[in-house]
Amino acid sequence: MKLDVVFCGVGGQGVVVLSDVFCEAAIIEGFDVTKAEIHGMAQRGGSIVAYARIGTKVESPLIETGTADAIVGFEMLETARILPMLKNRGTVIVNTKLIQPSCMPPKVKPKTAEELMALLKSKALVYEVDGIGIAKKVGTPLVVNTILLGALSALPELPVKAESFQRAITEKLKEKYINLNLKAFQLGRESVLNS
Numbered sequence: 001m002k003l004d005v006v007f008c009g010v011g012g013q014g015v016v017v018l019s020d021v022f023c024e025a026a027i028i029e030g031f032d033v034t035k036a037e038i039h040g041m042a043q044r045g046g047s048i049v050a051y052a053r054i055g056t057k058v059e060s061p062l063i064e065t066g067t068a069d070a071i072v073g074f075e076m077l078e079t080a081r082i083l084p085m086l087k088n089r090g091t092v093i094v095n096t097k098l099i100q101p102s103c104m105p106p107k108v109k110p111k112t113a114e115e116l117m118a119l120l121k122s123k124a125l126v127y128e129v130d131g132i133g134i135a136k137k138v139g140t141p142l143v144v145n146t147i148l149l150g151a152l153s154a155l156p157e158l159p160v161k162a163e164s165f166q167r168a169i170t171e172k173l174k175e176k177y178i179n180l181n182l183k184a185f186q187l188g189r190e191s192v193l194n195s
Helices: 015-028 076-085 113-123 131-138 141-153 162-172 175-193
Strands: 002-010 032-038 047-055 068-073 086-095 125-129
Touching: 002 015, 002 076, 015 032, 015 047, 015 141, 015 162, 047 076, 068 076, 068 141, 076 086, 076 113, 086 113, 086 141, 113 125, 125 141, 125 175, 131 141, 131 175, 141 162, 141 175, 162 175
Parallel strands: 002 068, 068 086, 086 125
Antiparallel strands: 002 047, 032 047
């Protein structure tokens, strides 16, 4: 058994924290886990990608192009950019937020949210998650990453139980944020289970 997941977004969205909690939950379940991150210019709002591999025996943290089982995208453009990592008809969980690049060549027309979503749906099974809308129900925009983790936890092919994710949240996050994040996790989970 193995499962390869790519997490992507821009700096400041909590990509690394989310991948850490995901890996901790898999360790709780007894899986072998490896993880790698590519930060680039993440501190300045640039791309950030984290690879997480879980299984009975995992030897390398890197995922080959075209072999990832799932992508968890914190925003639409970065999700489309990392799409070549996904295996044929893999699964994409994407926050429906679109962050356009701050600078583009003058003659290049940026893609719309509709165009990006159509691209994603042409290549994958896509779960659209309104991370910002759900976060407003929780009362803070800082839980979008945990909402996406909840959505990921609801995938039928994921061999990690919801309880292990909840335990990982309580072990990895500061105590004052645990209840907010547990609520966000559950709402994210329901967004996929009810879709």
